[in-house]
Amino acid sequence: MISLADLRKSYPATASSPGVEALRGVSLEVAEGEIHGIVGESGAGKSTLVRCVNLLERPSSGRVVVDGVDLTALPESRLRQARRNIGMIFQHFNLLSSRTVQGNVELALELAGLPRRAHRGRSLELLEYVGLAERARSFPSQLSGGQKQRVGIARALAANPKVLLSDEATSALDPATTADILGLIRQLNRQLGLTVLLITHQMEVVRKVCDSVALMRDGRIEEQGSLGEVLARPDSALSAGLFDLGPQVAGDDLALLEITFAGGDSSQHVISQLARQFNLDFSIDAAAIEVIGGVNVGRIRLEARADEVARSGALQWLRDQGLIVRLASPKPDPTPEEEDGRGL
Amino acid sequence: MDFETLRLAWPTLLEATGDTLTMVGLAMLVTIVLGLPLGIVVATTGKGGVLQCRPLNWLLGFIINIGRSMPFIILMVALIPLTRFLVGGSLGVKGAVVPLSAAAIPFFARLVEIAVREVPNGLIEAARSLGGGSWSVCAKVLLPEALPAIVLGLTTTIVSLISYSAMAGTIGAGGLGDVALRYGYQQYKLEYMFSTLVIIVIIVQIIQMAGSWLANRLSHR
Numbered sequence: 001m002i003s004l005a006d007l008r009k010s011y012p013a014t015a016s017s018p019g020v021e022a023l024r025g026v027s028l029e030v031a032e033g034e035i036h037g038i039v040g041e042s043g044a045g046k047s048t049l050v051r052c053v054n055l056l057e058r059p060s061s062g063r064v065v066v067d068g069v070d071l072t073a074l075p076e077s078r079l080r081q082a083r084r085n086i087g088m089i090f091q092h093f094n095l096l097s098s099r100t101v102q103g104n105v106e107l108a109l110e111l112a113g114l115p116r117r118a119h120r121g122r123s124l125e126l127l128e129y130v131g132l133a134e135r136a137r138s139f140p141s142q143l144s145g146g147q148k149q150r151v152g153i154a155r156a157l158a159a160n161p162k163v164l165l166s167d168e169a170t171s172a173l174d175p176a177t178t179a180d181i182l183g184l185i186r187q188l189n190r191q192l193g194l195t196v197l198l199i200t201h202q203m204e205v206v207r208k209v210c211d212s213v214a215l216m217r218d219g220r221i222e223e224q225g226s227l228g229e230v231l232a233r234p235d236s237a238l239s240a241g242l243f244d245l246g247p248q249v250a251g252d253d254l255a256l257l258e259i260t261f262a263g264g265d266s267s268q269h270v271i272s273q274l275a276r277q278f279n280l281d282f283s284i285d286a287a288a289i290e291v292i293g294g295v296n297v298g299r300i301r302l303e304a305r306a307d308e309v310a311r312s313g314a315l316q317w318l319r320d321q322g323l324i325v326r327l328a329s330p331k332p333d334p335t336p337e338e339e340d341g342r343g344l
Numbered sequence: 345m346d347f348e349t350l351r352l353a354w355p356t357l358l359e360a361t362g363d364t365l366t367m368v369g370l371a372m373l374v375t376i377v378l379g380l381p382l383g384i385v386v387a388t389t390g391k392g393g394v395l396q397c398r399p400l401n402w403l404l405g406f407i408i409n410i411g412r413s414m415p416f417i418i419l420m421v422a423l424i425p426l427t428r429f430l431v432g433g434s435l436g437v438k439g440a441v442v443p444l445s446a447a448a449i450p451f452f453a454r455l456v457e458i459a460v461r462e463v464p465n466g467l468i469e470a471a472r473s474l475g476g477g478s479w480s481v482c483a484k485v486l487l488p489e490a491l492p493a494i495v496l497g498l499t500t501t502i503v504s505l506i507s508y509s510a511m512a513g514t515i516g517a518g519g520l521g522d523v524a525l526r527y528g529y530q531q532y533k534l535e536y537m538f539s540t541l542v543i544i545v546i547i548v549q550i551i552q553m554a555g556s557w558l559a560n561r562l563s564h565r
Contacts, residue, residue: 054473076477084475094470097565098488107484111476139564159475 001163001195002030002053007062009048022048023059024219030212032162035189035196037206039238040216046199049216050165053197054086055079067162084112087156087194091168093148095140101151102127102136108158126154130184146177153184157192164188166198170205178202182209203241207290213238231297232262232324243288243299248328255306256285256328259318260299270321271300278312280304349535356523357539364519365547367437367512368505371444375501379449380494382408383456384482394468394478394486411450416508419447420515440509440517448505455497459490492563499555503548510544520544 007026013019022045030036040046051057053064055071064071069082095104105123114122127133130150140148149169156164166185170178186209188194200206206213206227214224215238223230223238231239239260248256259270274280282304289298309315309327318325382404388394389401414422420443427434427442463486471485487494513521520540528537 056469056472080475080477083473086473088470088473090466090470092464092466094464094466096467096485096489098491098562107471108474110484111471111474111480141564155470155474165473 001032001034001067002028002036002197003063003065004028004049004053005063005065007049007052007059007064009045009052009057009059022219023052023062026062026216026219026221028214028221028224030195030197032195033189033193034211035185035198035209037210037213038197038199038216038221039201039203039206039213039241042201044216045219046201046216047167050088050167050197050199053163053165054083054088056088084159085161086163086165087153087159087161088165088167089149089152089156089169091171093140093145093152093172095148095151095155097140100137100139101132101143104140104151105154105158108155112159114159122158123154126157127151129157130154144177145173146180149173149177149181150184153181153188157188162193162195164194164196166196166200168200169198171200171202178205179208185209203244207242213242215241228262228297231260231299239299243290243297245286245288245299245301248285248301253306254303255309257282257302257304257309257315257318258299258326258328259302260324260326261289261297262324270318270323271302274314274318277317278314280308280312280314346535349533350539353527353533353536353539356527357520357536357543360518360520360523360540361543361547363437363517364506364509364521364544367440367444367509367517367519368502370437370441371448371505371509372498372502374441374445375448375452375505376498378445379452379501380456382449383453384460384487386453387457387460388478388482388486394481408450408453411446412454414447416443416447416511417514419443420512435516436518440512440519444505444508444512447508448501451504452497452501455500456490456494459493459497460486462493463489492559492565495555495559495562499552499559502551502555506544506548506551 005027007023008021009023010021011019026045026049028036038046038049048057052059053066055064059072062072066082067085071079071082074082096107099107102123105126106119109119109122124133124136127136130153132147132150132154135143135147140151143151152169164185169185170181173181182205185196185198189196198205198210210227212224212226213230215222223236225233227242230236231243233239245258271284275282282302285301285303287298287300289296289300291297315325315327385395386401386404386408389397389404391398393401423443423446424434427439430442431438433439467485467489468481471481476484509517509519510521510524513519513523514525516522520543524537524540527533528540
């Protein structure tokens with residue numbers, strides 16, 4: 001649905017600032033109906049990247065294809081047409097203060113060129129959908145952050161887009177409201193088949209809603225894949241950041257078992273089976289689990305006596321269950337990927 | 345202070361007030377019609393603006409600066425030939441409208457420019473992401489969002505126009521400035537001088553109050 005090929009964007013040096021290479025060759029494919037997250041620190045180029053998808057920023061080179069249309073090749077008037085197929089929501093909502101909630105949604109209908117008599121019905125229908133119909137006549141300044149973002153979403157949906165771009169849409173919201181908005185985005189994705197490209201610096205946003213994820217650093221994509229794929233890579237900075245188990249601490253004769261559930265058939269029942277079958281005593285040291293598509297994915301770190309673990313053959317059994325298991329050394333040094341994990 | 349003089353002055357003052365208000369009102373209309381678009385064009389043709397056109401931006405900025413740097417009393421005299429050409433004479437209310445507008449247009453245009461530039465860039469981005477072109481961004485986003493600030497700018501401009509109109513009185517425009525000069529200064533009738541001041545203060549207060557009230561009504565920030 002979204003296909004970016006070798007995007008580059010540089011800003012020439014000016015009197016007040018040195019030149020910046022914001023994108024240094026980014027290629028990305030987002031499949032139809034997928035929620036794709038892009039994470040990275042500020043300054044990594046995420047914002048520029050998402051703005052290149054609807055050409056609010058024109059890339060210096062490279063190609064942007066959305067829904068089969070090469071946007072980079074379109075003249076301005078056709079590009080405006082194509083943008084109506086791509087909704088966008090923003091960190092600071094960007095609602096007009098001079099219009100009511102309904103007026104803000106109608107702005108989108110006006111810009112999309114819908115006949116005027118259809119505006120009222122359609123805007124109320126959209127507000128109904130995001131659960132704000134009763135606030136139609138309020139002004140944005142009278143709404144909470146979460147409500148403002150719902151208006152932003154209603155506005156973005158006005159022209160029935162196939163793609164939604166989300167630029168840090170939950171970064172200005174508190175955790176409960178963030179969960180609400182992410183739930184709504186999930187709902188749009190399921191009910192309307194909307195393809196979502198979401199940029200964020202919050203790992204838990206990716207964990208909560210994304211099907212796949214890319215990590216950006218210095219204008220490049222360092223790592224990408226579905227959440228399961230990323231998780232299955234033992235040395236991945238993304239998986240360490242996404243399912244962060246915290247620092248390892250272990251005594252001399254203790255072994256640390258890091259078990260990764262990457263979304264296969266195996267369930268967490270293996271933990272109790274492990275105890276029963278191998279008569280093994282262990283404690284759960286840390287766990288980071290998320291239910292994605294009805295499947296548990298994530299990591300669990302167990303702590304058990306090193307000699308018992310070695311004798312029991314539990315490691316092999318776990319691997320036979322299709323799990324990824326790493327045995328940390330009894331005297332652990334902080335591993336490099338964990339250091340990376342902190343940085344995210 | 346002589347109350348009998350004040351009573352006799354009343355019809356003169358009333359007529360002069362009417363003249364001042366007419367002058368200022370007409371000049372205000374011309375200023376809105378020409379200054380508002382000028383301000384919007386200057387605000388949007390600059391670097392990164394939605395109608396970016398830097399040569400035009402530079403040219404208009406240059407013209408506005410010339411207008412703004414001209415002392416009104418000199419501008420007024422210098423414009424007499426133009427005034428004669430446009431309205432057929434340089435005296436009276438209609439003669440004053442030309443120099444008053446010429447002074448107020450660049451002033452108001454700058455205030456409009458500031459108001460439009462204050463509109464957050466994110467709103468422009470949002471409108472463009474919805475498929476809006478430059479003109480619809482101007483008409484549907486910039487102008488409505490800047491309107492409260494533009495109303496305040498217009499209020500400031502009108503107050504300046506009132507003070508300019510008094511100066512215009514010195515070259516035969518009539519109005520309160522003329523009364524103050526002829527009766528108050530040349531004939532040393534304090535009653536006239538004082539009354540014109542009071543009337544001008546009252547007009548300015550009313551206009552400022554009305555402008556602030558309207559701007560507040562329009563703003564939903």
